Amino acid sequence: MKFDPSIPEDGINVSRTHPLREALLLVGGVAAIAIAVAVAAAVAVDLVAPHIPIELEVRLFSGWFDRGVEADEAVDPREQSLAKLLGRMAGHWPENPYAFEIAIWDIPEPNAVALPGGVIAVTDGLLENVESENELAFVLGHELGHFRNRDHLRGLGRGIAFSLLLVAVGVGGSSSAVELASLAGQFAQRGFDRDQEIEADRFGLALLAAEYGHVSGAEAFFEHLPELGGPLDGELASYYSTHPLNADRIQALRGMAHEMGWELRGERQPLLSLSPAR
Amino acid sequence: MVELGVRLGIPLALLVLAYFTGAAVERRHYASIRERELRWRSVPAITFRSVPPSWKVTECTLITGSVVISVDYFKRFLAGLRAIFGGRIKAYESLLDRARREALMRLKQKAVERGYHAIVNVRLETCRMANARNSESIAGLEVLAFGTAVKLRNAP
Ligand SMILES: [Zn+2]
Numbered sequence: 001m002k003f004d005p006s007i008p009e010d011g012i013n014v015s016r017t018h019p020l021r022e023a024l025l026l027v028g029g030v031a032a033i034a035i036a037v038a039v040a041a042a043v044a045v046d047l048v049a050p051h052i053p054i055e056l057e058v059r060l061f062s063g064w065f066d067r068g069v070e071a072d073e074a075v076d077p078r079e080q081s082l083a084k085l086l087g088r089m090a091g092h093w094p095e096n097p098y099a100f101e102i103a104i105w106d107i108p109e110p111n112a113v114a115l116p117g118g119v120i121a122v123t124d125g126l127l128e129n130v131e132s133e134n135e136l137a138f139v140l141g142h143e144l145g146h147f148r149n150r151d152h153l154r155g156l157g158r159g160i161a162f163s164l165l166l167v168a169v170g171v172g173g174s175s176s177a178v179e180l181a182s183l184a185g186q187f188a189q190r191g192f193d194r195d196q197e198i199e200a201d202r203f204g205l206a207l208l209a210a211e212y213g214h215v216s217g218a219e220a221f222f223e224h225l226p227e228l229g230g231p232l233d234g235e236l237a238s239y240y241s242t243h244p245l246n247a248d249r250i251q252a253l254r255g256m257a258h259e260m261g262w263e264l265r266g267e268r269q270p271l272l273s274l275s276p277a278r
Numbered sequence: 279m280v281e282l283g284v285r286l287g288i289p290l291a292l293l294v295l296a297y298f299t300g301a302a303v304e305r306r307h308y309a310s311i312r313e314r315e316l317r318w319r320s321v322p323a324i325t326f327r328s329v330p331p332s333w334k335v336t337e338c339t340l341i342t343g344s345v346v347i348s349v350d351y352f353k354r355f356l357a358g359l360r361a362i363f364g365g366r367i368k369a370y371e372s373l374l375d376r377a378r379r380e381a382l383m384r385l386k387q388k389a390v391e392r393g394y395h396a397i398v399n400v401r402l403e404t405c406r407m408a409n410a411r412n413s414e415s416i417a418g419l420e421v422l423a424f425g426t427a428v429k430l431r432n433a434p
Pocket of ligand 1: 142200
């Protein structure tokens with residue numbers, strides 16, 4: 001018997017596939033599955049959400065969004081006057097089923113959002129940029145419009161889908177349900193479409209007219225917001241990113257006012273206790 | 279968003295780093311393995327249980343060669359994804375291939391250094407090392423090669 005000293009070719013025990021190709025294939029597969037699941041969830045939630053009874057909505061989301069106020073801090077006086085103004089505006093919506101709450105978020109970018117459960121969050125940046133009570137009343141009226149049309153629930157699916165994706169990727173591993181929920185809330189507000197915004201404007205304008213007898217302040221509100229570069233300039237949370245401001249929105253505002261015979265000019269009420277608490 | 283970037287960015291950076299270091303380590307290891315396989319190819323390491331009848335054995339001893347090899351972050355990531363879909367864990371194939379061949383080369387090296395001419399009844403054992411007790415993740419592998427080294431009067 002002869003010993004064969006040749007060394008075998010290496011290779012049969014090791015696949016020739018390039019590891020990066022393998023990685024691309026596997027990551028792509030996982031991503032595709034995660035996105036499919038998230039999209040399916042988003043569509044399902046978005047379909048169901050507008051039909052959730054309001055009592056259930058309030059029960060489900062109570063306590064989710066009242067962040068931004070530190071526990072040891074005394075109640076912000078601005079919050080009380082905002083709540084009063086909100087109460088006056090909501091008073092012109094008799095069939096309103098919500099018990100609204102105001103939250104002031106410590107965010108420099110001007111923004112206001114309608115959150116599930118009847119919370120209207122207003123940022124510091126917004127409060128610093130409005131110059132009259134009427135402007136603020138219009139913003140609150142606009143957000144009330146989102147509640148009336150239940151837009152605030154329509155985007156919820158997207159928020160939940162995003163949270164699901166985070167969990168799938170594993171980056172949300174340590175996040176509590178509450179953290180995910182608030183993330184979902186942030187994303188829920190992003191990107192209402194133009195028609196939803198104009199509808200909310202229409203409702204806000206009607207409330208404004210009912211409260212003051214004219215709609216002065218609605219346009220001014222847009223004028224007093226600082227100029228922002230692109231839609232993604234600065235933080236994503238800016239008013240423009242959630243409330244795309246196109247020329248036709250102002251156009252639509254003017255049209256509505258004209259159509260309904262609401263005066264675009266009128267005496268604006270000064271801001272009383274809404275100046276930043278320093 | 280910043281938090282998300284950190285949470286995603288650090289593992290991603292580790293993955294890229296692990297890919298490059300892992301690939302470099304593997305390339306160098308294979309080069310070294312091939313060089314030694316060539317050097318000691320004339321030393322028979324065979325799996326027969328007994329010595330061939332023509333061999334005249336003067337001395338024999340138990341001889342072992344073992345290697346402990348670590349899984350890198352990138353390979354573990356690939357294997358983790360494979361666990362979802364099933365199929366061949368290609369990332370681990372080269373790891374085990376290197377470990378087996380390295381163990382055999384150490385076996386041969388030891389035998390040669392001690393003046394033995396051949397090794398019979400060669401066996402390979404693989405043992406997996408966990409990161410922690412009850413942990414499913416693999417920290418590394420040991421491959422142990424052992425056999426009976428023989429000195430021959432009529433060396434092949
Ligand atoms: Zn809006």
